[in-house]
Amino acid sequence: MEGAAIDYHLFSQFLISGIIMGILYCLMSMGINFIYGIMKVINWSMGEFFMIGAYVQYLLITYIIGPQFWFAGILIAAFVVFVLGAVVQQLLIRPMFVGIIEAKMEYATIVTISLAIFLRNMAVLIGGPYIYTPPDYAGPTQLLTLPISGNRMVGLVGALIILGIFYYFIKKTWSGKAFQGVAQNRSGVQTAGVNVLKYDTLAFGLGTALAGAGGALLAPIFLVHPMCGLVPTVRGFEIIVIAGLGSIPGILIAGLSLGIAESLGSAFINPSFVDIYGFILLVIVLLIKPYGLFGKPERAV
Amino acid sequence: MQDKRTPFLDVKNIVKKFGGLVANNNVNLQIGKGEIRGLIGPNGSGKTTLINVITGIYEPENGGIYFAGKRIDGLQADVIASMGIMRTFQVARVFRDMTVLENMLIPAFCQGQSRKEAVGRAEELLDFALLTRLKDTQAKSLSGGQNMLLQIVRGFMNRSLQLYVMDEPFAGVHQSIKGIILKSIKMMNDEKGVTFLIISHEMPTVSTLCDKVTVLAKGELIAEGTMEEIANEPQVIDAYLGG
Amino acid sequence: MNLLNLKIFGLLAVVAVALVLPVGLSEYWQYVLTVSFFYAIMAASWNLLGGYTGQFSLAQHTFGMIGAYTSALLMDKAGAPLWITIPAAVVLTMILSLILGIICLRVAGLYLALITWAFAEVVRNYSRMHYTFTGGDRGLDAPLIFGTLQPTPYYYFFLGLTILVVAFIYVLMRSRIGFYLRSIRDDAIAARSMGVNIVRYKVLAFIVASGIAGLAGAFYGHSIGLISPVLGDFNEMAMIIIFVVIGGMRTQAGPVVGAIAVRITMELLREQSEIRIIILSALVIIIMRFFNGGLMELVRRVRKLFGRDREPVSAYQD
Numbered sequence: 001m002e003g004a005a006i007d008y009h010l011f012s013q014f015l016i017s018g019i020i021m022g023i024l025y026c027l028m029s030m031g032i033n034f035i036y037g038i039m040k041v042i043n044w045s046m047g048e049f050f051m052i053g054a055y056v057q058y059l060l061i062t063y064i065i066g067p068q069f070w071f072a073g074i075l076i077a078a079f080v081v082f083v084l085g086a087v088v089q090q091l092l093i094r095p096m097f098v099g100i101i102e103a104k105m106e107y108a109t110i111v112t113i114s115l116a117i118f119l120r121n122m123a124v125l126i127g128g129p130y131i132y133t134p135p136d137y138a139g140p141t142q143l144l145t146l147p148i149s150g151n152r153m154v155g156l157v158g159a160l161i162i163l164g165i166f167y168y169f170i171k172k173t174w175s176g177k178a179f180q181g182v183a184q185n186r187s188g189v190q191t192a193g194v195n196v197l198k199y200d201t202l203a204f205g206l207g208t209a210l211a212g213a214g215g216a217l218l219a220p221i222f223l224v225h226p227m228c229g230l231v232p233t234v235r236g237f238e239i240i241v242i243a244g245l246g247s248i249p250g251i252l253i254a255g256l257s258l259g260i261a262e263s264l265g266s267a268f269i270n271p272s273f274v275d276i277y278g279f280i281l282l283v284i285v286l287l288i289k290p291y292g293l294f295g296k297p298e299r300a301v
Numbered sequence: 302m303q304d305k306r307t308p309f310l311d312v313k314n315i316v317k318k319f320g321g322l323v324a325n326n327n328v329n330l331q332i333g334k335g336e337i338r339g340l341i342g343p344n345g346s347g348k349t350t351l352i353n354v355i356t357g358i359y360e361p362e363n364g365g366i367y368f369a370g371k372r373i374d375g376l377q378a379d380v381i382a383s384m385g386i387m388r389t390f391q392v393a394r395v396f397r398d399m400t401v402l403e404n405m406l407i408p409a410f411c412q413g414q415s416r417k418e419a420v421g422r423a424e425e426l427l428d429f430a431l432l433t434r435l436k437d438t439q440a441k442s443l444s445g446g447q448n449m450l451l452q453i454v455r456g457f458m459n460r461s462l463q464l465y466v467m468d469e470p471f472a473g474v475h476q477s478i479k480g481i482i483l484k485s486i487k488m489m490n491d492e493k494g495v496t497f498l499i500i501s502h503e504m505p506t507v508s509t510l511c512d513k514v515t516v517l518a519k520g521e522l523i524a525e526g527t528m529e530e531i532a533n534e535p536q537v538i539d540a541y542l543g544g
Numbered sequence: 545m546n547l548l549n550l551k552i553f554g555l556l557a558v559v560a561v562a563l564v565l566p567v568g569l570s571e572y573w574q575y576v577l578t579v580s581f582f583y584a585i586m587a588a589s590w591n592l593l594g595g596y597t598g599q600f601s602l603a604q605h606t607f608g609m610i611g612a613y614t615s616a617l618l619m620d621k622a623g624a625p626l627w628i629t630i631p632a633a634v635v636l637t638m639i640l641s642l643i644l645g646i647i648c649l650r651v652a653g654l655y656l657a658l659i660t661w662a663f664a665e666v667v668r669n670y671s672r673m674h675y676t677f678t679g680g681d682r683g684l685d686a687p688l689i690f691g692t693l694q695p696t697p698y699y700y701f702f703l704g705l706t707i708l709v710v711a712f713i714y715v716l717m718r719s720r721i722g723f724y725l726r727s728i729r730d731d732a733i734a735a736r737s738m739g740v741n742i743v744r745y746k747v748l749a750f751i752v753a754s755g756i757a758g759l760a761g762a763f764y765g766h767s768i769g770l771i772s773p774v775l776g777d778f779n780e781m782a783m784i785i786i787f788v789v790i791g792g793m794r795t796q797a798g799p800v801v802g803a804i805a806v807r808i809t810m811e812l813l814r815e816q817s818e819i820r821i822i823i824l825s826a827l828v829i830i831i832m833r834f835f836n837g838g839l840m841e842l843v844r845r846v847r848k849l850f851g852r853d854r855e856p857v858s859a860y861q862d
Contacts, residue, residue, distance in 0.1 A: 382739035411739030
């Protein structure tokens with residue numbers, strides 16, 4: 001590449017690839033952010049719900065509904081994870097809000113981290129330390145200048161659809177607005193008759209379902225194994241740190257930036273350590289704005 | 302030596318905003334040394350905000366606060382505490398996992414008192430407050446009223462206490478505890494000349510306790526004077542009834 | 545025998561046993577205990593920062609790793625002897641944690657966890673990426689302190705270090721600094737209003753906790769001979785949290801007891817590597833949800849049951 005002008009074609013390919021990955025990672029961040037918005041809790045086990053979604057999808061298309069119905073599988077997997085998330089919330093998180101638990105933040109962090117470890121090891125115990133490969137969702141295709149696998153295309157379109165539906169739900173439907181209300185003014189909304197605890201459970205279920213849908217959707221890309229949720233988790237949290245908690249458009253911007261940074265970094269600097277580029281971006285952002293680009297500062301003393 | 306004409310606590314043109322909401326709108330207040338001043342007003346009138354500005358929890362957008370002639374707005378809460386200004390919170394903020402005695406020691410340690418000194422004084426104060434049997438109990442086991450009392454006597458551990466700002470010290474508190482609180486305020490005022498600024502909704506108590514009363518409504522100061530004087534002012538009546 | 549004498553006697557008994565233990569123990573188990581001591585120190589130092597002061601950092605293991613790498617690299621690249629590399633490792637760790645601590649001042653609770661998490665990941669990735677310097681995933685050789693692979697000298701060394709660290713933290717938490725730290729955790733705003741310099745003590749907690757981790761990590765590196773970025777894995781941090789919770793957060797003995805007990809249990813269950821972790825993580829969840837005190841709380845309640853019921857209920861437990 002010395003002396004030559006940047007190959008725009010190549011550059012655009014990497015750019016598009018980065019954008020795709022960025023959008024895929026945003027699914028996780030949306031889930032994390034949504035749960036945080038409602039309950040002010042960071043769920044460190046999101047990656048494991050992603051993994052469960054992937055496993056459920058694999059089981060569905062391999063043994064139950066067949067590979068041609070993969071799109072139905074994603075919905076079913078998302079629903080299964082939703083239920084699981086709701087149950088977990090009822091058992092473990094809800095006590096925080098009905099006066100049983102004292103040190104809330106500490107509790108939430110320790111419990112969700114432990115849950116992550118628990119689920120991950122359960123997966124190894126039940127399914128074995130194997131990597132399962134689901135069949136491709138679609139054949140190779142092309143997006144603008146970039147030839148991509150069918151899975152990526154499906155992943156991209158699927159993620160955009162899910163994000164779109166989620167956005168519509170939050171902004172335009174009554175329930176969505178109720179969620180917004182709970183996030184903005186928990187006690188105020190209670191006096192207006194909203195059953196906050198019910199919304200907590202739904203929110204947690206919904207947030208984890210986003211991760212589960214992501215896992216099912218991206219199963220052919222990330223493959224299905226106990227650790228398959230790790231990378232999405234790391235990316236998901238990176239995006240949250242860069243964007244700051246509380247801003248949906250911020251997440252999209254941060255997600256795209258992360259994806260692009262990774263893609264261009266791997267392409268033009270060094271492909272062996274994809275991980276580092278996102279973190280360089282993260283460090284730069286944090287030095288300027290510790291709450292993230294769009295984060296809302298909580299009053300720290 | 303402090304000039305008699307200079308108010309002990311001088312709140313000048315304080316403006317405090319939260320986004321679009323103006324919680325304190327050009328509030329002016331002067332308190333003389335040794336006074337017990339009441340701060341009253343309907344809910345949402347900016348009382349708590351004002352004392353948060355005074356004690357360094359908030360920084361005002363505009364205006365200044367002077368304590369014994371020194372400017373204190375914008376200073377951190379711990380610096381203000383070291384200057385002899387203590388405060389209590391509307392919802393009692395005690396150190397829940399620490400014992401009652403340990404709670405008492407904190408302000409003393411901050412002042413550099415030795416442990417022996419501090420424990421001695423703490424036990425005295427706890428005795429006065431009838432909390433002695435609870436001294437080794439974790440604060441989280443105490444009732445709300447007991448915690449309010451703990452908050453208050455904890456502040457008295459500051460040996461150089463000159464101004465004590467209290468936010469609703471009597472709210473929801475049992476009669477007997479209220480009695481102790483009143484006794485301690487009067488004692489500190491008489492014996493040590495501590496100045497008090499007290500927010501309260503309990504008019505009868507404010508009436509007997511406070512020398513003068515300042516009335517806030519919707520972020521502004523609308524009246525000031527003795528209880529009798531302000532009780533009949535139309536804007537005060539209006540503020541409470543009008544809402 | 546009053547309570548204090550009982551505690552002192554108990555403590556001395558434990559130490560005496562620990563001193564004599566290697567005689568009857570296989571080399572393998574001496575090694576296991578040595579590693580447990582290292583984790584005990586890591587757990588105790590995190591308890592100081594995350595438990596007592598309430599700053600839930602997710603980068604404690606990272607400072608151990610930084611200590612290990614600094615010492616090993618200084619020895620490797622600059623030929624410096626141990627008595628220089630160890631203090632240098634501690635100093636570097638403290639400087640880095642000072643920066644991190646100051647950044648974290650401006651953010652509250654959850655953000656602190658996020659930022660320290662990010663810091664941990666950055667450092668881990670860096671050590672993997674810059675492999676020509678750090679040895680990357682292949683690892684870095686760290687010359688052994690005692691020049692031998694015999695575990696016994698390391699056992700005593702780490703036992704001594706653990707006792708020193710525990711004693712230090714004990715004295716610290718008994719002092720007024722300990723009071724300030726606990727008050728910050730309980731209610732930072734109230735603490736500030738009482739005159740506590742929040743900034744100074746929050747940062748102090750960071751520096752001290754990290755310095756201890758760096759010290760332990762540096763020695764640990766020179767005890768196992770090979771260090772790698774695995775030391776910075778999130779899993780290491782999760783284990784530290786597990787040790788502290790099972791042993792009892794915000795107690796003096798909890799982190800140490802937790803680390804040693806859990807590590808021994810893990811060794812005993814060597815064969816079932818998933819089951820042991822499943823049990824542990826489930827145990828942590830159950831403790832947090834229902835019991836919240838860990839082993840030390842259990843001990844306290846048992847003691848209470850046997851009649852010692854007018855014990856002072858300070859959250860600050862010995």
